[in-house]
Amino acid sequence: MSRGFVKEDDQEEVPMVPPRADLPEGITNYVTQVGMDELLAERQMLLDERNNLDSANEKERRIASNHIKAKLQLLDARIATAKVVNLQDQPQDEIRFGATVKLKVGATKKVQTFQIVGVDEANISKGKIAFTSPLAKALIDKKVGEKAVLKLARGENVFDVLEIVYK
Template identity: 55%
Template sequence: MSRAFVKEDDQEEIPIISPRAHLSVGEINYVTSLGLRQLMDERESLLQERSNVDISYANERRIALLVINGKLQLLNDRIHSARQIDSSSQERNSIRFGAKIQLKIDGTVKTQNLQIVGVDEADIAKGKIAFTSPLAKILNHKKVGDQAILKLESGNRIFEILKIEYP
């Protein structure tokens, strides 16, 4: 049928599904055990949400299911590509994936605690940074007492490593 005979009201909006946290093509999707558990819990929650979709209008139900199924597809892709890293197998005296780090910033007395985690688990408010972040990259392989320099447009920020732990 020609588009000339389709009412504009019949045009349906394609649902927009927010992308997951960025992970470059070909980059390994490292996750902590907690991060993998969170992904699995998220999948269970979406499956439950999908089974509970109860909308009286067929079109609304179809759109709601499209959104949930789209989120599930993105999540399943992320779960299938996940490579869990056991923090107990990491070298204890240098910063690697999963490390909890205490840093002193720019020679001040101010310290910051961070953990290097997977991209889906990263949450700066909780002190968790993605292994793909510029800060995590400059901290990689550093040891207690080392300094890491993060180059910013406004100048360099120097971090001194005070403590490294693995959960």
């Protein structure tokens, strides 16, 4: 049917869904088992939300359903490309994907702990940084006692590697 014969009120709104965390083109979607479990739990939550939509207003239900469907499509694509990394297979004395590292920041006595994780699992407030982040890239392949240098616009930050744990 031509769009000329459709009433304005009958037009569906296209759902605006924010993109997932950035994963550069061509980069393998590495995840920890915890990260994969979180993705699957998020998927189940969206499916439950879709199944429990209130059907009082048909148009609102359709819009909400379309929004959830769009989110599920993005999530399913991310899950389909996920490659779970077994942390026990990582070299335990080097920083690699999944490592939890304790770092001394520069000449200060400040110590920070970060885990290098997948892009969807990354959450700086929980001490989890994406393997694609500049800090993670600076830390990869380092060992206890070595320094990692993060170049910044106004100089650089130097981190002393104090501890590496895979858990």
